[in-house]
Amino acid sequence: MGIKGSSTAQIYFNDVKVPVENLLGKRGEGFRIALSILHMGRLKLGANVIGAAKKAINDSVKYANERKQFGVLISTFGALKHKMAEQVIRLFASESAVYRVSSDIDNLMKKMTVDCGDYGRASIEAISHYAVEAAILKVVGSEMLDFVADEAVQIHGGMGYSAEMDVERGYRDSRINRIFEGTNEINRLLVVDTAMKRAMKGEFDLFGEAEKLYSGLETITDNKINGESYFQEKSRYIKNFKNAILICIHGASKCFGKGLISEQEVLNNIAEMMMESYVSESLTLRVEKMSLTNGNVSLYKDMLDVNVFDTASIIRKSALEAIGSFSTPDSCTSLIKAIENLSRVECINVKEARRRIADKLIEDNTYKF
Numbered sequence: 088m089g090i091k092g093s094s095t096a097q098i099y100f101n102d103v104k105v106p107v108e109n110l111l112g113k114r115g116e117g118f119r120i121a122l123s124i125l126h127m128g129r130l131k132l133g134a135n136v137i138g139a140a141k142k143a144i145n146d147s148v149k150y151a152n153e154r155k156q157f158g159v160l161i162s163t164f165g166a167l168k169h170k171m172a173e174q175v176i177r178l179f180a181s182e183s184a185v186y187r188v189s190s191d192i193d194n195l196m197k198k199m200t201v202d203c204g205d206y207g208r209a210s211i212e213a214i215s216h217y218a219v220e221a222a223i224l225k226v227v228g229s230e231m232l233d234f235v236a237d238e239a240v241q242i243h244g245g246m247g248y249s250a251e252m253d254v255e256r257g258y259r260d261s262r263i264n265r266i267f268e269g270t271n272e273i274n275r276l277l278v279v280d281t282a283m284k285r286a287m288k289g290e291f292d293l294f295g296e297a298e299k300l301y302s303g304l305e306t307i308t309d310n311k312i313n314g315e316s317y318f319q320e321k322s323r324y325i326k327n328f329k330n331a332i333l334i335c336i337h338g339a340s341k342c343f344g345k346g347l348i349s350e351q352e353v354l355n356n357i358a359e360m361m362m363e364s365y366v367s368e369s370l371t372l373r374v375e376k377m378s379l380t381n382g383n384v385s386l387y388k389d390m391l392d393v394n395v396f397d398t399a400s401i402i403r404k405s406a407l408e409a410i411g412s413f414s415t416p417d418s419c420t421s422l423i424k425a426i427e428n429l430s431r432v433e434c435i436n437v438k439e440a441r442r443r444i445a446d447k448l449i450e451d452n453t454y455k456f
């Protein structure tokens with residue numbers, strides 16, 4: 088279907104003998120090395136799709152700035168500005184998560200190399216430590232590229248369906264990313280399963296925090312503080328989103344116990360909330376950092392505003408779906424009220440925010456964010 092520059096074939100190993108001197112690593116440690124390679128592959132896929140998405144956005148805006156319909160350039164239409172702004176926002180947000188995880192892994196790798204003196208072992212351990220984040224990057228990145236590539240075809244109209252245009256190839260090439268390096272269904276399950284297993288091992292206190300929230304559902308508010316700054320407000324929203332996740336994890340674990348593993352729809356709801364919150368937090372951290380050095384970051388704040396606004400809807404929808412599957416008539420009302428408070432964000436003019444982002448892209452005629 089796509090990636091025609093990469094040949095794909097099955098290889099079978101039947102009764103293959105491997106000479107002892109060809110053993111990679113130590114005997115019995117192969118699975119750990121293989122898993123680490125999977126994590127690394129997911130991390131790299133998350134980064135890889137960024138370049139492809141930038142190319143698709145450049146193709147989109149160039150075409151929209153040339154093609155005329157009804158006597159005007161199609162880039163002047165609000166519906167197309169919405170598409171191009173969304174392409175930019177989703178790309179920039181995914182990229183923020185990629186930078187964050189890469190930097191976290193680099194830092195841990197350096198520390199572990201100093202601690203154990205073995206770079207190879209430190210790499211495996213550091214990458215494995217960020218297995219959940221690697222799975223998030225893989226799912227978020229591949230779905231971001233599919234969205235961007237699909238809208239690129241749409242912006243080209245009928246020409247987008249023609250094999251002579253680059254966007255047609257981009258659309259086909261994009262599709263594999265949701266399948267290889269572990270399908271997105273498997274990676275979504277991994278996001279929740281790995282985090283819960285780590286919490287059970289005591290690596291962080293997930294269940295204690297969740298229990299506290301669950302026992303005080305009636306007292307949960309949106310935690311709004313008077314006079315909070317722009318970034319304090321965004322951080323509060325993200326903390327609220329995380330609390331909504333904890334409530335769902337606790338409620339689902341209590342209801343299904345060990346059977347939660349078979350409740351993939353609920354695990355998907357929780358994965359969705361974890362992934363979107365992680366990306367929104369990464370974007371917040373990036374824009375806040377930029378604001379300290381870059382002067383005017385108003386367009387990046389527009390991106391953050393739209394992203395957090397959309398994440399709040401996803402949190403609300405996913406949490407309510409999960410609650411529907413595990414709540415009792417007694418707990419339902421207080422759970423819904425808690426989620427409504429935790430997913431509340433101020434109303435903003437997302438239409439104008441998207442238009443400003445699209446106008447900058449259209450003016451530059453290329454992706455320069």
Ligand SMILES: Cc1cc2nc3c(=O)[nH]c(=O)nc-3n(C[C@H](O)[C@H](O)[C@H](O)COP(=O)(O)OP(=O)(O)OC[C@H]3O[C@@H](n4cnc5c(N)ncnc54)[C@H](O)[C@@H]3O)c2cc1C
Nearest residue numbers: 090093094095096263266267268269270271272273276351
């Ligand atoms: C172009 C291409 C290149 C590839 N390159 C490589 C490579 O270099 N190395 C390599 O090792 N592999 C490679 N693969 C294989 C690829 O990793 C697998 O195709 C992929 O992991 C999915 O496995 P599958 O095809 O067996 O699908 P299946 O496992 O049969 O999945 C079918 C569907 O069922 C879903 N599903 C399966 N199990 C579950 C579950 N437990 N819970 C919920 N849903 C589930 C899947 O998400 C999917 O939607 C490549 C594949 C392609 C197409």
